[in-house]
Amino acid sequence: MSRIYDRVALIGLGLIASSLYWAIKRDGLAGEVVGYARSSETRETAREIGLCDTVYQSAAEAVEGADLVVLCVPVGAMESVAREIAPALKQGATVTDVGSVKRAVIDAVAPHLPSGVHFVPSHPLAGTEHSGPRSGFAELFEKRWFLIVPVQGSDAAAVDKIEALWQGIGSNTARMDPDHHDLVLAVTSHAPHLIAYTMVGVADDLGRVTDSEVINYSAAGFRDFTRIAASDPTMWRDVFLNNKDATLEILGRFTEELFALQRAIRTGDGEMLHDYFTRTRAIRRGIIEAGQDTDAPDFGRVKS
Amino acid sequence: MSRIYDRVALIGLGLIASSLYWAIKRDGLAGEVVGYARSSETRETAREIGLCDTVYQSAAEAVEGADLVVLCVPVGAMESVAREIAPALKQGATVTDVGSVKRAVIDAVAPHLPSGVHFVPSHPLAGTEHSGPRSGFAELFEKRWFLIVPVQGSDAAAVDKIEALWQGIGSNTARMDPDHHDLVLAVTSHAPHLIAYTMVGVADDLGRVTDSEVINYSAAGFRDFTRIAASDPTMWRDVFLNNKDATLEILGRFTEELFALQRAIRTGDGEMLHDYFTRTRAIRRGIIEAGQDTDAPDFGRVKS
Numbered sequence: 001m002s003r004i005y006d007r008v009a010l011i012g013l014g015l016i017a018s019s020l021y022w023a024i025k026r027d028g029l030a031g032e033v034v035g036y037a038r039s040s041e042t043r044e045t046a047r048e049i050g051l052c053d054t055v056y057q058s059a060a061e062a063v064e065g066a067d068l069v070v071l072c073v074p075v076g077a078m079e080s081v082a083r084e085i086a087p088a089l090k091q092g093a094t095v096t097d098v099g100s101v102k103r104a105v106i107d108a109v110a111p112h113l114p115s116g117v118h119f120v121p122s123h124p125l126a127g128t129e130h131s132g133p134r135s136g137f138a139e140l141f142e143k144r145w146f147l148i149v150p151v152q153g154s155d156a157a158a159v160d161k162i163e164a165l166w167q168g169i170g171s172n173t174a175r176m177d178p179d180h181h182d183l184v185l186a187v188t189s190h191a192p193h194l195i196a197y198t199m200v201g202v203a204d205d206l207g208r209v210t211d212s213e214v215i216n217y218s219a220a221g222f223r224d225f226t227r228i229a230a231s232d233p234t235m236w237r238d239v240f241l242n243n244k245d246a247t248l249e250i251l252g253r254f255t256e257e258l259f260a261l262q263r264a265i266r267t268g269d270g271e272m273l274h275d276y277f278t279r280t281r282a283i284r285r286g287i288i289e290a291g292q293d294t295d296a297p298d299f300g301r302v303k304s
Numbered sequence: 305m306s307r308i309y310d311r312v313a314l315i316g317l318g319l320i321a322s323s324l325y326w327a328i329k330r331d332g333l334a335g336e337v338v339g340y341a342r343s344s345e346t347r348e349t350a351r352e353i354g355l356c357d358t359v360y361q362s363a364a365e366a367v368e369g370a371d372l373v374v375l376c377v378p379v380g381a382m383e384s385v386a387r388e389i390a391p392a393l394k395q396g397a398t399v400t401d402v403g404s405v406k407r408a409v410i411d412a413v414a415p416h417l418p419s420g421v422h423f424v425p426s427h428p429l430a431g432t433e434h435s436g437p438r439s440g441f442a443e444l445f446e447k448r449w450f451l452i453v454p455v456q457g458s459d460a461a462a463v464d465k466i467e468a469l470w471q472g473i474g475s476n477t478a479r480m481d482p483d484h485h486d487l488v489l490a491v492t493s494h495a496p497h498l499i500a501y502t503m504v505g506v507a508d509d510l511g512r513v514t515d516s517e518v519i520n521y522s523a524a525g526f527r528d529f530t531r532i533a534a535s536d537p538t539m540w541r542d543v544f545l546n547n548k549d550a551t552l553e554i555l556g557r558f559t560e561e562l563f564a565l566q567r568a569i570r571t572g573d574g575e576m577l578h579d580y581f582t583r584t585r586a587i588r589r590g591i592i593e594a595g596q597d598t599d600a601p602d603f604g605r606v607k608s
Contacts, residue, residue, distance in 0.1 A: 076574075100524075125521050125523050125524045126523065127524070129585075129588060144523055145520060145521055145523070147521075172520075174520075184517050184518070184521060185521070185524065187506070187507050187510060187526070188507070188517075188518055188521045188522055188524050188525065188526040189521075189525040189526065190525075191503065191506075192503055192525040192526050192528075193525050194562070194565060195499055196525070196528075197580060197581055197584050198558060198561050198562045199495065199499060199558060200584040200587055201561055201583065201584055202495075202554065202558050203491050203587070204583065204584065204587055205557070206491060212594075213488050213492075214488070214491060214492055214587075215587070215590045215594045216449060216476075216478075216594055217449055217451075217488060217489070217492045218492055218591050218594075218597070219429050219430065219448055220404075220429045220431070220489065220492050220493035220496075221492065221493040221494075221496040221532050222491070222492040222493060222496050223591060224496075224500075224528040224531065224532055225496055225528075226584075226591050226597075227588065227597070228525050228528055229585070229587070230584070230587075230589075231581075231585075233577075233581035233582045233585060234578065236581050237574050237577040237578045237581065238574075240569045240577060241569065241574055241577070244570065244572075247569060248566060248569060250506065250510075251562070251566055254502060254503060254506050255559065255562070257502050257505055257506050257509075258498070258499070258502045258555070258559070261498060261501070261502055262498075262552060265498075265548055265551060266548065266552060268545055268548075270380075270545055273537075273540070273544060273545070274537050276501060276505060277533070277535075277537035277540050277541065278537045279505065279508065280501050280504040280505055280508065280530075281433075281533065281534045283504055283507070283508055283518075283530055283534075284433060284531065284533065284534035285534075286519045287530050290516075290519045290520055290522075293522070293523075293527050293530075293531070
């Protein structure tokens with residue numbers, strides 16, 4: 001692949017940033033990729049494992065001369081980072097972010113950026129339950145969607161260029177309006193995460209069912225919830241606080257539907273349950289056909 | 305491995321029975337493994353793919369002379385199958401089942417079995433979202449738990465022998481009281497399944513979010529729910545109708561907890577959310593340590 005940016009700065013060095021680093025370097029998509037993390041421990045780890053060509057002591061130093069700045073901090077930290085880097089940004093630079101909500105990030109970041117800097121928010125639909133600078137790997141984005149959410153007045157050439165970068169690291173890309181993004185993600189990600197956190201919390205609370213039983217017998221469905229509910233607590237706190245309306249709306253619908261199914265169980269309405277479960281099964285087929293999962297029979301099982 | 309039973313009969317030829325067949329034959333744990341399925345289509349498929357040494361036209365014929373009979377039908381069909389096979393059972397034979405609820409199965413089956421036949425209910429905590437005679441594979445039970453739920457008066461030697469079989473196909477085994485089993489499974493399996501079915505149903509209902517968006521962007525959490533919600537509709541209808549009380553109790557606790565988290569989102573209580581998510585993350589670690597999942601960083605992702 002050919003170089004797309006001369007100098008990329010990653011602000012925040014967790015799962016997404018570290019994966020971006022390894023992917024961009026593997027594919028030779030940038031001349032230089034530098035970084036900054038707020039915690040000195042993270043900066044030391046990054047230096048130790050060779051994450052970033054240079055790790056700087058401040059976000060402002062890291063973005064100096066960068067053609068592309070990628071904000072990889074929790075959504076709640078976006079505004080203070082934007083304030084901090086704004087004076088140091090190069091004219092003509094592009095700023096993007098990888099936050100899981102878009103309206104709140106746009107409101108937090110856009111007002112602080114100087115004119116002559118292009119803001120093109122993004123969101124990779126990729127992740128694992130691991131976090132921190134050691135958790136990244138170059139393949140994280142392969143065949144995953146990288147959504148691009150241009151703001152009013154986003155420069156078309158800047159948008160095309162960042163799209164080329166995300167495609168270069170193996171992602172599919174799509175462009176989306178910020179509010180629509182936040183609603184779609186409330187359905188496909190934010191509500192499922194809150195539900196998984198809740199179910200795992202309920203299991204943890206149940207004094208009558210000991211920890212070791214819940215853990216040993218998790219393979220029967222609960223295991224998938226625990227993987228989701230092991231995601232980074234700070235990131236997810238910020239997601240819920242910043243996509244409040246859409247998340248609460250989906251959760252309201254979820255509760256309504258759950259009550260209908262509970263009622264069918266209570267009244268013994270087997271036909272309603274069977275019809276419902278048959279309908280949801282079809283959705284799975286669509287996901288496998290869309291290439292977003294595999295139907296290998298041993299999928300998800302421990303290899304001995 | 306040495307032979308444990310001379311003749312095993314599998315009644316019902318879906319995911320669990322077909323996996324049992326391949327596993328028992330691979331390990332030489334029985335002299336002969338025969339089977340029966342109610343649907344002629346399933347019986348034909350079984351003959352075509354070499355599933356079972358003999359496929360019989362009736363359950364009664366299949367169990368004749370068998371030392372071990374394994375009932376692998378949905379929980380709602382257990383009683384009629386028990387009635388049908390009872391007169392044909394060999395004296396001294398052991399009958400087991402693989403149903404996901406145990407109290408209801410015991411109540412449905414035990415009264416019909418003749419004296420001199422040992423009833424030792426079981427439940428393998430293993431499965432995939434696939435069903436039918438083609439979905440089985442010998443490795444399904446490896447390192448998974450096979451719970452044994454002896455009933456009042458279960459013969460100790462019969463229990464030990466079936467435990468040897470389940471261990472022979474690679475499972476861990478544990479013994480449990482029926483009511484405790486049903487409560488533990490309500491937490492680790494039944495409630496999570498209903499919740500996953502519900503969330504997938506909500507996504508399907510949302511006219512504003514098109515199918516293709518929900519499907520394309522499923523990798524962000526929703527994907528794990530769709531896998532759970534793709535499980536066999538008949539089996540799950542019967543599970544909920546037959547483990548009603550425990551499932552409704554856990555769902556009640558779940559709803560209560562979900563409301564508390566929704567309230568924290570609405571009021572902006574970030575500390576409560578962060579504390580909750582930190583606690584649930586620790587449970588994941590326990591599951592990996594218990595060998596019931598892997599923490600490989602690319603776990604669950606599509607291989608190209």
